[in-house]
Amino acid sequence: MKKLLVVPCLSLFLSLTLCLGLLQAEPPMAPPAADDAGTSAKASTAKKTKTKTKKDAKSSSGTTDSAKKSASEAKKSVAKEPKQPAAEADKPAAEDAAKPAKEPKSPAEAKKAPAKETKQASDYEKFLEKYGAWDRLDKVYTNSDDPVVLLKRATMALQTGAPQQALELIESSAPFENKDMELQRLWLGGQAARAAGDPSKAVFWFSQAGQMLSAKERAAKFNSEPDLEILWTDVWRRYFWIYSANFGTMREGQEAVLKQTLDQARGVWKNNPFWEAAASALAGESTHSGKTPGDVLDIGDSDRNQIARTLAAACLEYPAEAKTLAANISTKEPREFWNAMAGFVAEGSDPSEAELHASFPKASIFWGSNIMSRSAAGRTDWLLPEDQTQAWQDLRKKNRSLHDAAKRYLKRDADKDLEALPVFAQYRFALAVAQNDDAARDLWDALENKRNLPLSLKVCGLLLFEEPLDNLLPEDPNAAARQFVLLPALSSAGGRNIRPNQLAPFWLRLEGRQLDNAVRQLWPLDRLLLLADWSNRLQEKATPELAKRIAFLFPDTEAGVQATLQLADVALQAQQYQLAGFYLANIDGNRLPRKLKGRYLELKGDLAFALGGYEDAFNNYSELLKTGAEVSDSSRIKIAFILQQQGQLDVAQGQLEKLWERHETMPTNMQAELLYYMAEGEHSMGNIDKALDYYLRLAWQYPQENIWALTAMFRAALIYDGMGQYDTAKNLLVTVIRNAETEQQREAAKNRLTEIEAKRGRAEERTKAGGGNMVYPF
Numbered sequence: 070m071k072k073l074l075v076v077p078c079l080s081l082f083l084s085l086t087l088c089l090g091l092l093q094a095e096p097p098m099a100p101p102a103a104d105d106a107g108t109s110a111k112a113s114t115a116k117k118t119k120t121k122t123k124k125d126a127k128s129s130s131g132t133t134d135s136a137k138k139s140a141s142e143a144k145k146s147v148a149k150e151p152k153q154p155a156a157e158a159d160k161p162a163a164e165d166a167a168k169p170a171k172e173p174k175s176p177a178e179a180k181k182a183p184a185k186e187t188k189q190a191s192d193y194e195k196f197l198e199k200y201g202a203w204d205r206l207d208k209v210y211t212n213s214d215d216p217v218v219l220l221k222r223a224t225m226a227l228q229t230g231a232p233q234q235a236l237e238l239i240e241s242s243a244p245f246e247n248k249d250m251e252l253q254r255l256w257l258g259g260q261a262a263r264a265a266g267d268p269s270k271a272v273f274w275f276s277q278a279g280q281m282l283s284a285k286e287r288a289a290k291f292n293s294e295p296d297l298e299i300l301w302t303d304v305w306r307r308y309f310w311i312y313s314a315n316f317g318t319m320r321e322g323q324e325a326v327l328k329q330t331l332d333q334a335r336g337v338w339k340n341n342p343f344w345e346a347a348a349s350a351l352a353g354e355s356t357h358s359g360k361t362p363g364d365v366l367d368i369g370d371s372d373r374n375q376i377a378r379t380l381a382a383a384c385l386e387y388p389a390e391a392k393t394l395a396a397n398i399s400t401k402e403p404r405e406f407w408n409a410m411a412g413f414v415a416e417g418s419d420p421s422e423a424e425l426h427a428s429f430p431k432a433s434i435f436w437g438s439n440i441m442s443r444s445a446a447g448r449t450d451w452l453l454p455e456d457q458t459q460a461w462q463d464l465r466k467k468n469r470s471l472h473d474a475a476k477r478y479l480k481r482d483a484d485k486d487l488e489a490l491p492v493f494a495q496y497r498f499a500l501a502v503a504q505n506d507d508a509a510r511d512l513w514d515a516l517e518n519k520r521n522l523p524l525s526l527k528v529c530g531l532l533l534f535e536e537p538l539d540n541l542l543p544e545d546p547n548a549a550a551r552q553f554v555l556l557p558a559l560s561s562a563g564g565r566n567i568r569p570n571q572l573a574p575f576w577l578r579l580e581g582r583q584l585d586n587a588v589r590q591l592w593p594l595d596r597l598l599l600l601a602d603w604s605n606r607l608q609e610k611a612t613p614e615l616a617k618r619i620a621f622l623f624p625d626t627e628a629g630v631q632a633t634l635q636l637a638d639v640a641l642q643a644q645q646y647q648l649a650g651f652y653l654a655n656i657d658g659n660r661l662p663r664k665l666k667g668r669y670l671e672l673k674g675d676l677a678f679a680l681g682g683y684e685d686a687f688n689n690y691s692e693l694l695k696t697g698a699e700v701s702d703s704s705r706i707k708i709a710f711i712l713q714q715q716g717q718l719d720v721a722q723g724q725l726e727k728l729w730e731r732h733e734t735m736p737t738n739m740q741a742e743l744l745y746y747m748a749e750g751e752h753s754m755g756n757i758d759k760a761l762d763y764y765l766r767l768a769w770q771y772p773q774e775n776i777w778a779l780t781a782m783f784r785a786a787l788i789y790d791g792m793g794q795y796d797t798a799k800n801l802l803v804t805v806i807r808n809a810e811t812e813q814q815r816e817a818a819k820n821r822l823t824e825i826e827a828k829r830g831r832a833e834e835r836t837k838a839g840g841g842n843m844v845y846p847f
Contacts, residue, residue: 216245216254223257230647232264252281256290263300266651268621272304272330279333288337296614298338303622305330305347309594313571314553316539317546327351346593355570357591362583366429366576368564372398374505376563377529379411381502382471384452384525388415390471390503402426403576406435406562413441414451414525421662428578430601432562437627438600440555451525453492453499460486461493475504491517495526502529510534520544524555531560531567538567554596573598604628611635620652630656630665637672641679649676667698678707687711702728702735706743713750722750741767741774745781752784761788768801779805783818790821795829 219242226235239258245251259274275297279287291297305327312323331351335344346356368376375398382391391411398404405426412418420441425433456462464487468474478487479500487493494516501509513534516522520543522530530536538556542549557568561575573592588595588602603619607628616632623629637652653676658669674689690708693700700708705728712721725747732740748763764785768778786801802822809815 216242216247216250220250220253220257223254223261227257227261227264232261235261236265236270248281252278255281260294266655268300269304269307272301275301276330276333280329284336287333291333291337298334298341299614299618301330301334301338302341302343303618305334306594306599307622309347309350310554310596311550314542314550315546316542316549324351342590343593350571350594353570356594361574361577362579362587362591364578365574366400366402366578368400368403368576372400372403373532373564376403376407377532378503378505379407380414380525380528381499383411383414384499384523385471385474385496385503386415386452387471387503388412391415394503402429402432403562406432409436410559414448417448428580429576430579430584430605431558431573431575431577431595431597434597434601434604434628435558435562437604438597438623439626440558440597451523453495453523456490456492458486458490460484461490464493464496471500471503475500475506479504479506479508495522499526499529502526502533524552527552527556528559528563531556532563532565535565558597571595600626600628607632613639620655624655625657627662627665630661630669634665634668634672637676641672641675644679646676646680663696663698667693667696667700670696670698671701671704674704675707678711683711683714687715702731702739702743706739706746709750710746713746713753718750718754722747722754725750737771738774738777741771741777744771745777748781748784752788757788761785764788775808775810779808779810779814783814783821786818786821786825790825790828795825798825799829 219238223235223238226232226238236258239254239261242254245254255274255278259271259278262268262274263271275291275294279291282290291301308323308327308330312320312327315323328351331344331347334341335348338344349356375394379391379394379398382394388411391414392408395404395408395411398407409418409420413420421436425436427433464478468477478497494512498509498512498516500506501512510533513530513536519527519530519536519541522541527536527541530541531538538553541556542552557566557572558575560567561572564576566572566574571592571594573587573595577587579587584598584602584605588599592598600619600623603615603623607615607619613636616635619626619629619632620636624633633652633656637649640646640649640652649672653669653673656669658666658673661669670689670693674686674693677683677686677689686707690700690704690711693704705724709721709724709728712718712724725743728743729747732743735743744763744767748760748767751757751763752760764781767781768785772778782801783805786798786805789795789798789801799822802818802825805818806815806822809818
């Protein structure tokens with residue numbers, strides 16, 4: 070039965086529930102004792118050596134005598150006791166008495182015993198380890214509970230590209246009694262989690278290991294792990310965001326985890342200003358000194374009221390009235406932002422196409438942050454809830470305009486059937502706000518369970534009445550966490566910043582280096598500001614390090630998806646197919662905009678193609694073509710190749726020839742690859758003359774593309790061989806043999822050349838037999 074890991078309060082870091090127990094690990098198993106016959110075997114071996122010459126001269130009878138002699142020597146070895154080392158002789162007699170006496174082996178057992186002991190199992194393990202045969206080693210260790218063996222197995226799993234297996238081994242183990250081994254287990258757990266793509270769990274394991282070390286030892290250990298400070302920073306950020314949105318029973322435990330990891334980081338990375346800001350944020354204090362770089366657009370009471378009216382009209386699905394109200398917002402940038410919001414809520418138009426305002430980083434990144442889709446189920450959460458009662462259905466049909474609806478239901482008493490509906494109270498409040506009616510405040514106060522209101526009306530409450538955010542967050546922790554990001558952002562966009570300690574103003578103008586400095590020094594925990602800064606940096610200069618950070622912290626955003634796709638592409642080019650698959654598996658392909666979905670499908674197709682899954686590759690490429698997204702020339706070549714494999718030779722050749730029309734715009738390796746597949750296509754269709762022309766042109770024009778040029782020369786040599794032009798075939802093959810990069814390619818050319826030489830010899834013999842004279846048919 071596997072033992073469960075004993076986890077202290079840091080298990081809350083992962084929000085996991087683990088069983089606690091004080092189970093001890095099994096003691097290390099001693100290696101098996103050496104066979105006693107091994108000592109006397111040396112003497113018998115020496116004796117055998119003297120008689121070797123005689124044995125070799127004998128026939129089968131000599132072989133029988135030798136077998137008898139071996140048996141006789143084995144019997145002697147039973148009676149002869151090996152001498153004990155001095156250390157063994159000094160042991161107390163009581164200890165010796167406690168051991169069971171050895172019984173002498175019977176003659177039958179002696180016959181079975183080998184004359185010479187085989188190498189110990191540990192030697193075999195070292196042999197396997199030396200040559201990296203980790204899969205064999207794992208089989209050797211599978212049935213052992215020895216902590217040393219478990220650590221070896223986990224290490225082997227890591228080294229063979231199976232980090233999840235390593236993590237499972239470590240998690241299933243109880244803590245080790247030996248401090249050094251337990252430290253190694255915890256640290257290995259962090260490395261396994263990190264390799265498996267779980268940074269949060271990795272920091273958990275590293276932090277546990279850090280608790281066992283002194284401050285000096287911890288600093289040395291943490292700094293020995295590549296880029297751990299960056300990983301620690303981003304994991305802390307992410308966990309702080311989760312903690313900030315949690316008002317339930319887990320909050321206290323999460324705070325303890327944040328404090329422990331914060332204290333460790335401040336002790337190790339003392340010169341990083343992030344950790345001082347993090348300490349202030351955790352204490353509920355401001356992360357900045359109060360000075361704001363750049364200037365902030367001022368949204369006055371009039372514009373704030375106009376924004377709330379816009380949202381209320383949109384919530385009631387009056388798009389024309391909502392856009393008219395938005396048009397009366399006095400400042401350009403907020404007016405365009407809230408007009409896009411009104412269009413999305415009232416009629417479902419795509420807000421991502423709204424004009425971006427680069428000078429205002431939080432506003433420019435808002436739509437690309439995917440904050441809207443994460444915080445709501447499309448438009449549904451922004452609108453009044455559905456109700457199937459007849460009275461409500463009649464109301465929705467009758468009121469074609471906002472003005473008529475307000476006239477009917479704000480100033481007059483409604484019928485009893487409507488008054489009984491919870492949605493009707495929300496409806497009247499939205500009408501009052503949209504019409505700027507004084508009754509709005511009383512209607513707001515009368516609303517029950519404000520946590521379940523549409524998001525549009527929650528923003529109205531924040532802007533008009535400064536309702537505390539805690540009163541509006543849903544009971545569901547996941548929904549609360551999502552709205553904890555969205556509602557403060559929109560409230561700030563409406564001119565009321567409800568979390569000024571950690572969040573920059575929404576309409577803060579920052580340009581150039583101002584943005585980067587603001588993130589580093591003033592608001593390092595502002596999610597939108599951080600995303601805006603990193604997105605700009607990714608566009609300017611995409612580095613794998615930055616892409617990894619964005620992909621981890623913002624996986625659902627447009628920038629996060631772009632970063633993940635870049636990482637998948639880099640892994641694919643490096644032939645790290647497992648890593649490329651990991652990145653692609655982290656993307657939800659069903660929710661991507663067309664441009665990103667096209668790139669996602671293309672990379673999925675490229676990965677399947679590289680792994681030889683041509684059918685899967687073709688399906689992904691086919692989906693890619695349906696999206697209308699741009700397809701790279703490299704993928705089009707692969708599509709043509711798959712069509713050739715499927716027997717659609719004419720279609721494939723047409724695509725290849727169309728690509729060749731713009732071949733000068735391609736890199737030379739792609740030109741060579743394209744020309745090769747054109748040659749292969751013509752060859753498969755029986756157009757030998759055209760195929761030969763393509764092969765030879767490729768070998769002549771692209772000699773630097775060795776793999777394509779030599780393969781083309783080899784294929785051309787086969788054609789010349791079939792045509793009986795052996796000298797030309799030979800000349801081509803000699804070049805292939807001389808320049809081949811692989812032994813396989815060289816051997817194939819040599820074998821073919823041998824066959825051609827034989828044919829040339831027979832042809833020459835026939836020529837000589839005929840006298841060497843030309844033969845005329847007439």
